[in-house]
Amino acid sequence: MLLSEIVKILSCYVFACDNRLDIDIKFGCASDLMSDVLAFSQPDAVLLTGLVNSQTIHTAYISEIRAIVFVRGKKPTEDIVQLAESKSIPLLCTNYSMYEACGLLYKAGLESTMEFVPPNSSKKSFNSSF
């Protein structure tokens, strides 16, 4: 899915790298925990998050996240925008909640970055201790 389609679906305002909306996004990833993004995301995903700080940008750059969507109308400060521009990471903002934004992108066909592990699977799940 092109990033420009995500902008349209989530009615996003673009804060950084508005010249990079033609990039291809393969997966969706949603978390306020950067530890989880680093541990479980795959390259070429869009990150939906409510965490607006420099670590969000660093985490995206480190783990090959292609773009960031801040949910619930959260807006980045100027230093965050500049950091994202320096790393060529588009920053988008939507008024939808995390739940709604994820639902809309999933409905539009964007796959999850995390593999679904069914209950009772012999494969180790993320919460296998439960």
Add this chain to the structure above:
Amino acid sequence: MNEFFSQTYEIKGKDFQNAGKVSTGIKTLLKQLGIKPEIIRKVAIACYEAEMNIVMYAKTGTMKLDIDTKKIKITVLDQGPGIQDIDLAMKEGYSTATPEMREMGFGAGMGLPNIKKNSDEFKIESSIGEGTKLEITIFIN
């Protein structure tokens, strides 16, 4: 060792403003050196998790990057509290993070396990009251 690059970076504890700059700099350097993207991602994630551990827990630390034609080795040394129970610290979900660390999006107890996951070879040593040493090796081919 047929070494062609070696650099040591200083990392200050509690310097949240600059946290992540060493690792993002290493990632940019590896891209310039033409290392394969999947190798870069593993090195970058391991470095970033280790850098955040120094910033969050230690007084100060260093990260040494050694690159030769076969492997990338990262040696992380910190002057910090040390780890009481290494086996417990290596378990996913175990965390001693403060609310301040969690506000930054860290402290989910994934750091050390994720460093190991991204390493081909991983060694950890720790002394209480002195600090922790990590040796991370990632093979290029």
